[in-house]
Amino acid sequence: MxxxxxxxxxxxxxxxxxxxxxxxxxxxxxxxxxxxxxxxxxxxEPGPTGTNGRAVACLILAVVGGGVGFALGAIPVLVVAVVSAALGVDALGQIRRREQRGRGLAIAGLVVSGLWVLMVVVFIFVRPDAPRLTDPGVNRAVQGKSLAPGDCLRTIDGSAAAAGPPVLPCGDPHAAEVYTVFTFPDGPYPGDAELEGEVEKRSARSFKPYLSGNESMDLYWLRPSSMSWPLSRQVTCIAVDPQGTRTGSLVG
Structure with missing residues (x-):
């Protein structure tokens, strides 16, 4: 077979x-x-490999880090915002290349970072020196001007906008006068309470040479806030006549 x-x-x-x-x-x-x-x-082909870690870090840093930085001052906020934005931009590139998830997180982190920067810019450049302790309603035209001892102010309430420029010769009727300006040395922001106490002490001490005959004058000042401290540490002290307008100069 x-x-x-x-x-x-x-x-x-x-x-x-x-x-x-x-x-x-x-x-x-x-x-x-x-x-x-x-x-x-x-x-x-392999699918998406999870959520991009830098996108998550971008959003967390923008929200949490920005809030913490805001409590410390303008510079920490800007540093946090820049780092967060860099993470967000890098995350978008990685997500596109690796087909990962997290694009929405990265975009949200970039938006929050941009809002922090905008808030700092508005706070510093629109209202750099907010009055503290007592606020007589200092006219916005006075805020932001570089005032010097001997500058007399037409008014320190909201009527200055209609009355004309707030600074005028002291021989004209005026409501207030700058009697001293001083600047704190470089260093970290000391905190509201400590700064307020030091400003009040130095303000009263500086007015002593003009006290005679002016005992009824009220003392006000413009001092830096925690946000404007990195840019300006100047304090402007102003004497206000509670009786209304006066002529002549305290400083001379």
């Missing part, structure tokens, strides 16, 4: 090889029905 093994069979009669599941067959590359399979299609 003629028995033929598989190894003796005609290759033309062998069953065609089957591709692995999910693979795409390539064109025949050899005689006899043998096929090669495209290795690139043997496994599916």
């Amino acid at each position: 003629d028995v033929r093994g598989v190894h003796d069979q005609d290759p033309q009669h062998l069953p065609a090889a089957q591709p692995p599941a999910g693979a795409t067959a390539a064109a025949p590359s050899a005689p006899g029905g043998y096929r090669e399979w495209a290795a690139s299609n043997a496994y599916p």
Whole structure:
């Protein structure tokens, strides 16, 4: 009896090889029905690899770090905002390249960082020196001006806008006069309570030479806030006549 093994069979009669599941067959590359399979299609492409860590860090730093920085002053806020923005921009690039999630987090962090910067700019440049302790309603035209001892002010209430420039010759009727200006040395912001106490002490001491005949004058001052401290540490002290207008100068 003629028995033929598989190894003796005609290759033309062998069953065609089957591709692995999910693979795409390539064109025949050899005689006899043998096929090669495209290795690139043997496994599916990997999907997104989770949420981008820098996007998360961007949002957390913008929200938490910005709030903490705001309590410390303008410079910490700006530093935090810049670092957060850099993380957000880098995160958007990584998300695009790696097909990760977190684009919304990165954008939200960038928006919050921008709002912190805008708040600092508005606070510093629109209202740099807010009066403290007692606020007589110092006219906005006075705030932001570089006042000097001997400058007389037409008024320190809201009527100055209609009355004309707030600084005028002391021979004209006026309501207040700047009697001293001093600047704190470089250093960290001392805190509201400590700064207020020191300003009040120095303000009263500086007025002593003008006290005679002016005992009824009220003393006010413009001092730096925690936000404006890095840019200006100047204090402007103003004497106000509670009886109304007067002529002449305290300082002389």
